Amino acid sequence: MTDSTDSIRAVVPTGRMAALTQPTYALPGGMLLRPWEAYDAPALVAAYADPDIRHWNRPDPLTEDRAVTRIARWRERWHTEHAAVWAVAAAQETVPVGLIGLADIDLRGGSAEIMYWLLPAGRGCGATAEGVSAVTRWAFDDLGLHRVRITHSVSNPASCRVATKAGYPLEGTMRGALLHTDGWHDEHLHARLRTD
Secondary structure (H helix, E strand, O other), X not given: OOXXXXXXXXXXXXXXXXXXXXXXXXXXXXXXXXXXXXXXXXXXXXXXXXXXXXXXXXXXXXXXXXXXXXXXHXXXXXXXXXXXXXXXXXXXXXXXXXXXXXXXEEOOOOEEEEEEEEOHHHOOOOHHHHHHHHHHHHHHHHHOOOEEEEXXXXXXXXXXXXXXXXXXXXXXXXXXXXXXXXXXXXXXXXXXXXXX
């Protein structure tokens, strides 16, 4: 018996993402979206200690050495075509104040999930929604994905505003979808198609 998935061509061929160079994008407020570097490790440690980022994103605390390892793993995951992670930083400074990326990349199925967070120093300038839009354009136009989604707790209206401002309509609510320190949270599901 033949597996029916064998007759469905991959939406994005293996190797396309690994062959691409991770781009840099200018964002509003003099911000940049750029690849993470090993010297960004202290900013990642600070972010993972931030109470809001910890609550909504659930990262494990990091030492600087573990942060360097995590950044190296993000670069490796670009080449293995599993994730694409950018730092949000002021153009005139090297210290990142945020992260925007694609996780759960499924090239064969043509989908991925946007993730993002911003430290207090980067909030309020519109960089997150513009960064999400830039990553979305890259995912559709350069990588060739079909569908990109965003999920967030229904108790996090800031993430909802970013998603809708970046053109991700709300598709529905996933009940009890993610466990936070204060219990199970319902999650909003937003998504865009390449054809939108």
